[in-house]
Amino acid sequence: MYDPTVARLTYRALLGRRRALILGALPLLLIAISVVVRGLAGADDQTAADLLGGLALATMVPIIGVIAGTGAIGPEIDDGSVVYLLSKPVKRPTIIFTKLIVAIAVTMVFSAVPTLIAGFILNGNSQQIAVAYTVAALVASIAYAALFLLLGTVSRHAVVFGLVYALVWEALFGSLVSGARTLSVQQWSLAVAHRVGNGELVTSDVGLPTATVLLVVVTVLATWYAGQKLRSLTLAGEE
Amino acid sequence: MTTLSIDHVSRWFGNVVAVNDITMTIGPGVTGLLGPNGAGKSTLINMMGGFLAPSTGTVTLDGQQVWRNEKIYQHIGIVPEREAMYDFLTGREFVVANAELHGLGAKAAQKALATVEMEYAQDRKIATYSKGMRQRVKMASALVHDPSLLLLDEPFNGMDPRQRMQLMDLLRRMGDEGRTVLFSSHILEEVEQLAWHIEVVVAGRHAASGDFRKIRRLMTDRPHRYLVRSSDDRALAAALIADPSTSGIEVDLTEGALRVQAVDFGRFTALLPRVARDHGIRLLTVSPSDESLESVFSYLVAA
Secondary structure (H helix, E strand, O other): OOOHHHHHHHHHHHOOHHHHHHHHHHHHHHHHHHHHHHHHHOOOHHHHHHHHHHHHHHHHHHHHHHHHHHHOOHHHHHHOOOHHHHOOOOOHHHHHHHHHHHHHHHHHHHHHHHHHHHHHHHHOOHHHHHHHHHHHHHHHHHHHHHHHHHHHHHOOOHHHHHHHHHHHHHHHHHHHOHHHHHOOHHHHHHHHHHHHOOOOOOOOOOOHHHHHHHHHHHHHHHHHHHHHHHHOOOOOOOO | OOOEEEEEEEEEEOOEEEEEEEEEEEOOEEEEEEOOOOOOHHHHHHHHOOOOOOOEEEEEEOOEEOOOOHHHHHOEEEEOOOOOOOOOOEHHHHHHHHHHHOOOOHHHHHHHHHHOOOHHHOOOEHHHOOHHHHHHHHHHHHHOOOOOEEEEOOOOOOOOHHHHHHHHHHHHHHHHOOOEEEEEEOOHHHHHHHOOEEEEEEOOEEEEEEEHHHHHHHHHOOOEEEEEEEOOHHHHHHHHHOOOOEEEEEEEOOOOEEEEEEOOHHHHHHHHHHHHHHOOOOEEEEEEOOOOHHHHHHHHHHO
């Protein structure tokens, strides 16, 4: 199921100089803001929860997910170099699964790790807030990577669609329309995080059973469908 | 023995027909797929390589379906036309990765790099390669698993004459070894120098098939048109039309020239200077007016 060669190629493409800069910029920004906030306002649980929820989980994790998920396959399909993977006796679902693992790992490293660091800076993990949001980021990384990998497989405009989903649906729509929150990776991951955190600062609009089922279903379906799409991927000619 | 069979294959994109009911069989040896730009060669090669589903018809390799059958790639090596290829890797890393995806190791990669004579630059990043070097590394990646069918889409594009000769030698060798090699080209001379057998595609249709010499003769025997200017056009016209190699002459007053249609290419080219000399006429311009590949091809389609 997992092909180390495909993984190596994907890592090297994802962590190439330009993309690595973008991937690194957001986490650095989060940590810098956390340092400033802590310096100005001192340790405060509510502030920590607001910042980790509003900036880290609602904005940074999906954006990193878009970059890693679509970037794991989109550029190869766009420029046609995916032909070197497809002209091999390697199962298409293996290619997708491997790329998913890489995208998940990259999203986790660039979103969950900085979330944990920022949490400790903000309030020293009081009320388990840092750990709870880190768990949320880890869980969300899996679902986002799967969703955006699928998007990168089916659309040439995956980054745009991905950002629209991440910023408009998750961040804006989700905060205005309550129904939208049920269908939000962010809320599902918060439901998991709620179990980890002490107190009422980490909450979700979705119950844990629903959230877990939806997370699993979305991840599995997106991965399966991406594998199917890759099986019948058409490489348009130059003509 | 590897045989690629294309059976009544058509492919359309929306309401544009790119490939129209083509049937051909590609056997061992070197086959040239010849046709002008936009004729549907790439579409056809993409279907042969399993990267595009035929709208109707089937593409099979020794009886096995090519589309949606990744196992088939154990037998197929592909050299795509597109340039993109993991530029951040070195040539060696790229070929090793291709070998690994076939379940092979660095040894197979090294052998393939030696075959295309790229060992000297194997540790440089692909991004720094010239077009010819890229082409050779692509070739190495296609050869790494010793395939019995090799598909190359416009492999000579952008190569300098020396690189072109090297690649031709290599492909000839592959054909001699009994592999099935198919390459596409829109340049007659390339196909002439390399292919044992050619398939001509024009406007999505299969225009001609067979031995190169036969098709070449068909091409040279077609009516040729020339624009001729001389010191005495009318006297020259009278002398030329007397010979059966000329089928028609028009005196073009605005151009101040003769438009000559010759039916026997060999005979006409010998006749023209002789007639001019015998009549003391000076030839000022002799230029073929329909030597474009498109006109050659459209003649073939009609033939």
